[in-house]
Amino acid sequence: MPDLRPETRLMHTGDRESPHGAVVPPLYQNSLFTFEDWDAIDAAFDDRTNAYLYSRLGNPTVRLAETKIAGLAGGERARLYASGMAAISAAALHGLSAGDHVVAVRNVYGPASTFFDGYLREKMGVTTTFVAGDDVGQFEHAMTERTALIVLESPSSAVFGLQDLAAVAALAKARGVRTMIDNTWATPLFQKPLAMGVDLEVHSCSKYLGGHSDLVGGVVIGSADDLTSISVRETELLGATMAPFEAWLLTRSLRTLPVRMRQHESSGLQVARFLEGHPRVRIVRHPxxxxxxxxxxxxxxxxxxxxxxxxxxxxDDLAAIKRFVDGLRVFRIGVSWGGHESLVYAPVISMLKELSPERFAALGIVPGDVRISVGLEHPDDLVEDLDQALALARM
Structure with a gap:
């Protein structure tokens, strides 16, 4: 359905192939698939990325969600994983060998930062240079002869900084370097990195794509060649694929993604403008x-x-920050975001346990920084909740 708008494509792509005209495609909750004869299963082994042999390799319910996401992002194929980190690690390992070098945005998702600067360094001798990312020259200056991958996240975690995706992708292509981006914040609805030249796009499906805080998953999107290679290597061998039930829930969520994102955008801007005008708030970070x-x-x-x-x-008084967070009545305290419910989280809670004060400061945030995810409640209620909690912080 190439000529349809996103709302219509997400609603109908692949759904009309459902047996018996079912308006909701069935859940194929099976581990394996059987064949009529020797030749049929023999042929399936020759085309493992398209045939259905075993649900770790492919499943019709999972494939339907992958098809919808790939179409929305403008990619040729997509692969779903059991978590966002599984998607990030599969995409990264696809482009890396022992001893390679990575250039990554400084404020990339925390576990991803640890994966690059800790796990890959210890296991594969991969080194990583972190840059702020707001100037393409930073990436060029950080690159070495061993640079094989540039890792982007725009807007980035905590500080919501942007990278010029087209410029970074062009620089990487000129040097023969691959690029990947965590596009979870914007979703493929509001930002299309593949069209700007980025090689691989990853998302945590637990956030806006899922949207209901009832599934954990991740996805990698890109060219057919890249995704075929990832499927027969990182996906099949590491095995962190999404289960059929989570994919069924994800397909349900994708049908309402455009409607939900319009509300998240509208309410988010209303809340951001309120905070920007509040005397107890130093700065609001919202693109x-x-x-x-x-x-x-x-x-x-x-x-x-x-x-x-x-x-x-x-x-930056921790007692005052705690009074604010604990004083919220509508916002709930939680580590994730992108669901129907509004959430609040203070990065200082975990970062002081995981990072040195110097590393904490290097990320560009302070103890008084707070992150909120504006959900689908009425925005006036959210503003009133924030207002009364900010008053408590003065006490």
């Missing part, structure tokens, strides 16, 4: 605000914004 230092770049490479943002209270 949809005119005050964002990269607002022009956001308008150039994104078609919308979402409900995840950061802001800094006017204090």
């Amino acid at each position: 949809g605000l005119d005050s964002h230092p990269q607002r022009a770049l956001a308008e150039r490479q994104m078609t919308g914004t979402t409900g995840l943002m950061g802001f800094a209270l006017d204090t």
